[in-house]
Amino acid sequence: MSNIVTKRVLLTFSASISGKPIVSELVRKFDLDINIYRASITPNEEGHMAIDVTGDEQKVAEGLAYVESFDVNVSRTMNSLMWNEDRCVSCGNCLSHCPTAALHIESPAVRQVKFNGEKCIACMSCVRNCPFGACSSLF
Ligand code: SF4
Ligand code: SF4
Numbered sequence: 001m002s003n004i005v006t007k008r009v010l011l012t013f014s015a016s017i018s019g020k021p022i023v024s025e026l027v028r029k030f031d032l033d034i035n036i037y038r039a040s041i042t043p044n045e046e047g048h049m050a051i052d053v054t055g056d057e058q059k060v061a062e063g064l065a066y067v068e069s070f071d072v073n074v075s076r077t078m079n080s081l082m083w084n085e086d087r088c089v090s091c092g093n094c095l096s097h098c099p100t101a102a103l104h105i106e107s108p109a110v111r112q113v114k115f116n117g118e119k120c121i122a123c124m125s126c127v128r129n130c131p132f133g134a135c136s137s138l139f
Helices: 021-031 057-068 125-129
Strands: 004-012 033-041 046-055 074-075 081-083 102-107 114-115 135-137
Touching: 004 125, 021 033, 021 046, 021 057, 021 114, 046 057, 114 135, 125 135
Parallel strands: none
Antiparallel strands: 004 046, 004 074, 033 046, 081 135, 102 114
């Protein structure tokens, strides 16, 4: 029986492959569902794409390895939202703007704001609502 999983990854690729249909090949060759939730190409044509990849666990692993074979950096841990803990003063302003509670208070006694990258959907609402510049977008 297949084990269906969803992996969130951040792809970073160079100008030389920015025109290649890598994502559509993931769908076609590996039978995966792809949800692109952020993508951009910088003026020097370096590309960033934040995607959710859903499918059979083995196929997801094979598909991501296939992508990596094209000189694409596949980060399984990094999100396109960067949270700078040193800048965060735990003012709490972002909490009501974060739809997934990725930014949250771990312990009510301490009231220190923490970030859980696995819950972040990179909506960038916190970037607009952090007065201290603790949240920024990688691209
Ligand atoms: S980008 Fe959106 S989901 Fe992620 S921490 Fe900021 S507000 Fe929350
Ligand atoms: S708004 Fe900024 S400084 Fe305030 S708790 Fe959120 S991330 Fe930290």
